[in-house]
Amino acid sequence: xxxxxxxxxxxxxxxxxALALVGCAAPSASPIPTTVPRxxxxxxxxxxxxxxxxxxxxPTAQTASAATEEIxxxxxxxxxxxxxHYTAASDSCLAxxxxxxxxxxxxxxxxxxxxxxxxxxxxxxTLPFSLDAGMxxxxxxxxxxxLADALVIGEAELxxxxxxxxxxxxxIESGQxxxxxAAVPPVGALVAQSRYGQTARLDIxxxxxxxxxxxxxMTQAQTSHFVVIEGSVRLSVGARSLSLVVGTQASLAxxxxxxxAPADLPAEAxxxxxxxLQDLPIALFARPLPIPQPGYxxxxxxxxxxxxxxxxxxxxxxxxxxxTMSVLGISSDGEWLHIRLGNGEMGWMSxxxxxxxxxxxxxxxxxxxxxxxxxxxxxxxxxxxVPAGGNLRAAPDTAFQVLRTLPVGTETKLLxxxxxxxxxKVQAADDIGWMALFTLTTQSVISSLPxxxxxxxxxxxxxxxxxxxxxxxxxxxxxxxx
Numbered sequence: 001x002x003x004x005x006x007x008x009x010x011x012x013x014x015x016x017x018a019l020a021l022v023g024c025a026a027p028s029a030s031p032i033p034t035t036v037p038r039x040x041x042x043x044x045x046x047x048x049x050x051x052x053x054x055x056x057x058x059p060t061a062q063t064a065s066a067a068t069e070e071i072x073x074x075x076x077x078x079x080x081x082x083x084x085h086y087t088a089a090s091d092s093c094l095a096x097x098x099x100x101x102x103x104x105x106x107x108x109x110x111x112x113x114x115x116x117x118x119x120x121x122x123x124x125x126t127l128p129f130s131l132d133a134g135m136x137x138x139x140x141x142x143x144x145x146x147l148a149d150a151l152v153i154g155e156a157e158l159x160x161x162x163x164x165x166x167x168x169x170x171x172i173e174s175g176q177x178x179x180x181x182a183a184v185p186p187v188g189a190l191v192a193q194s195r196y197g198q199t200a201r202l203d204i205x206x207x208x209x210x211x212x213x214x215x216x217x218m219t220q221a222q223t224s225h226f227v228v229i230e231g232s233v234r235l236s237v238g239a240r241s242l243s244l245v246v247g248t249q250a251s252l253a254x255x256x257x258x259x260x261a262p263a264d265l266p267a268e269a270x271x272x273x274x275x276x277l278q279d280l281p282i283a284l285f286a287r288p289l290p291i292p293q294p295g296y297x298x299x300x301x302x303x304x305x306x307x308x309x310x311x312x313x314x315x316x317x318x319x320x321x322x323x324t325m326s327v328l329g330i331s332s333d334g335e336w337l338h339i340r341l342g343n344g345e346m347g348w349m350s351x352x353x354x355x356x357x358x359x360x361x362x363x364x365x366x367x368x369x370x371x372x373x374x375x376x377x378x379x380x381x382x383x384x385x386v387p388a389g390g391n392l393r394a395a396p397d398t399a400f401q402v403l404r405t406l407p408v409g410t411e412t413k414l415l416x417x418x419x420x421x422x423x424x425k426v427q428a429a430d431d432i433g434w435m436a437l438f439t440l441t442t443q444s445v446i447s448s449l450p451x452x453x454x455x456x457x458x459x460x461x462x463x464x465x466x467x468x469x470x471x472x473x474x475x476x477x478x479x480x481x482x
Contacts, residue, residue: 075181075182075183077131078131078180078181078182078183078184079181079183081131081134081181082129082134082135082181082183082184082281083375085105085134085135085137086137086281086283086284086375087375087376088104088134088376089104089105089134089137089284090104090283090284090374090375090376090378091375091376091377091378092104092112092113093113093115093137093139094139094284094286094374094378094443095378095443096115096139096141097141098141098142098143098144099117099118099119099141099142099143099144100115100116100117100118100141101115101116101117101118101121101124101138101139101140101141102114102115102138102139102141103115103137103138104137104138104139104284105126105127105133105134105135105136105137105138106126106127106128106130106133106134106135106136107124107125107126107127107136107138108125108126108127109121109123109124109125110124110138118140118141118142118143118166118167119166121160122159122160122166123157123158123159123160124138124152124156124157124158124159125156125157125158126138126152126154126155126156126157126188127155128154128155128175128176128177128178128188129154129177129178129180129181129184130178130180131180131181135153135154135155135184136152136153136154136155136156136188137151137152137153137281137284138151138152139151139152139286140152140167142166142167142168143165143166145165146165146167146168146200146201146202147194147195147198147199147200147201148192148193148194148195148200148202148211149192149193149195149286150167150190150191150192150193151190151191151284151285151286152172152188152189152190152191153185153188153189153190153191153280153281153284154174154175154177154184154185154187154188154189155174155175155176155177155188156172156173156174156175156188156189156190157172157173157175158170158171158172158190159171161203161260162203168201168202168203169202169203169204170202170203170204171204171205171206171259171260172188172190172204172205172217172218172219172224172259173219173259174187174188174189174218174219174220175187175188176188183279184279185276185277185279185280185281186276186279187218187219187220187276188218189216189217189218189280190204190216190217190218191214191215191216191280191285192204192209192211192214192215192216192217193211193213193214193215193230193285193286193287194211194212194213194214194231196287198212199211199212200212204217204224204226205217205219205224205252205254205259205260205262206237206259206260206261206262207224207226207235207236207237207252207262208235208236208237209226209233209234209235209236210233210234210236211231211233212231212232212233213228213229213230213231213232213233213246213342214228214229214230214231214285214287214289215227215228215229215233216228216229216277216280218276219259222253222254222255222256223251223252223253223254224251224252224254224259224262225249225250225251225273225276226244226249226250226251226252227248227249227272227273227277228244228245228246228247228248228249228272229246229247229272229277229289229291229292229326230246230287230289230326230342231246231342232244232245232246232324235250235265236265237252237262237264237265238264240264240265241265242265242266242268242269243269244269245269245296245324246292246296246324246325246326247271247272247292247293247294247295247296247326247327247357247358248269248270248271248272248295248296249269249270249271249272249273250265250266250269250270251266251270252265252266271294271295271357271358271359272292272294272295273294274291274293274294274359274362277291278291282372283372283373283374283375284374284375287445288371288372288373288374288445288448289340289344289371289372290328290340290369290371290372292326292327292328292340293326293327293328293329293358293359293360293361293362293363294358294359294360294361295327295356295357295358295359296324296325296326296327296356296357296358297324297325297327297337297339297349297351297354297355297356297357297358298322298323298324298325298354298355298356299319299320299321299322299323299325299349299353299354299355300321300353300354300355301321301353302318302319302320302321303318303319303349303350303353303354304316304317304318304319304349304350305317305318305319305339305341305345305347305348305349306347306348306349307347307348308348308366309331309333309335309336309338309348309366310336310348313348314453316345316347317341317345317347319341319349323341323342324342325339325340325341325342325349326339326340327339327356327358327361328340328346328363328368329361329363329364329365329368330351330361330363330364331348331364331365331366332364332365332366334351335350335351335352336348336349336350336351337349337351337354337356338363338365338368343447344371344447345447346368346371348368370448370450371445371447371448372445372448373444373445373448373449374443374444374445377443378443378444379444380413380414380415380444380449381411381412381413381414381442381443381444382411382412382413382414382424382426382440382441382442382444383409383410383411383412383440383441383442384406384407384408384409384410384412384435384439384440384441385408385439385440385441386408386439387408388405388408389405389406389407389408390405390406390408390410390435390436390439390440391405391406391435391436391439392404392405392406392426392428392431392433392434392435393433393434393435394433394434395434395455395456395458396418396420396421396423396424396425396434396455397421397423397458398436399458399459400434400456400458403431403433404431404433406428406435410428411428412426412427412428412435412440413426413427413428414426414442414444414446414449415427415432415449415452416449416450416451416452417446417447417449417450417451417452418434418451418452418455419451419452419453419455420457420458421458422436422437422438423435423436423437424437424440424446424449425452426440434455
């Protein structure tokens, strides 16, 4: 069909003006760079900005349809068994201390629920799923100096190759899942996460990995797959290196039976294989996060992120140019991408304003799912830690009325978080109010709580929290860590 030039002319002036206001730089002739900013900092604003979000006049070229799958009774029973197993494992192991290994499931070397020092063992073998015993789950809380932690999921065999720093250098060989449960990850996997704002340096299957985010490693046949689902990772083999950003992976070939001597790095990264990753239990990660769709998007100029896929959606942030973001889904009209920033915040951006390198997007929705939260006792429990008691206030700032003082040790349920301050909305018995985050001890993921935008603004200036890749999280403390 011939293009509608008359329609295009009617939008021309508005289009040019909008682009100028949004601040989109002209696209570079080179591909999207393979590096990502070390730390990004964005803060929410309660006020509207003069910078508009531009909806494109023509639909995007790529849309996807959501497949509706019926769950059989056997699959439903399997999913219920998995959830029970995952919850019990989370309660047992997520709060493990640094330098400890905790088994949350079937393991040849460690009894379920047991914790041992990381330097007391140099081999691990986890077992595949069964309805009676669950599946292999082992948390490696590595030494503080390694700046990383790992989770083994499903059947896998791991070996530590370093004596001075246990588990800094390791090998993994994945096993295959049993066919009795469709919700089980098909391949055993190692999930390695760096600490917030830190670069973890591990040697995995003979590959030096500098991790700023979350890396998944799994093997199939004689190939190791290194998959980035958060942040960026730099892989090195000998004198060669390859940078991966979120939504991409690299696959290396190995000689039979030897996971310490990889072939050369591939010339470039490929898009991740979502089908292999979609059943990973993300609530069990040290830092829970959704599995992204294949590929990534990048801002070319300042772009608005909104709470809904519409120009009338609440404005959350003006995201600056040069941010590389994971893509979680697409709106039903194909005009908006649901994205996740490097700081963990999620929202909608107009697809036409973004540079993209994407594969097939299989998640199609207009109502975004909530961020992943931990399971069991770590989901929304917080305990008052101030000896003199913690003040429960009417809104999230010290300028607001104190409703009552909760005694030290009082258990509260986390309900929401503030849009402008490091405060959380809690319920204690029949009382609901706001408390400063530092007055509570919790292992909940604060960034996964919904934001309550209905709270009043304070009458004076108040510091905004940094929800960058380095803060905004309460486990184990509000200032950083997990």
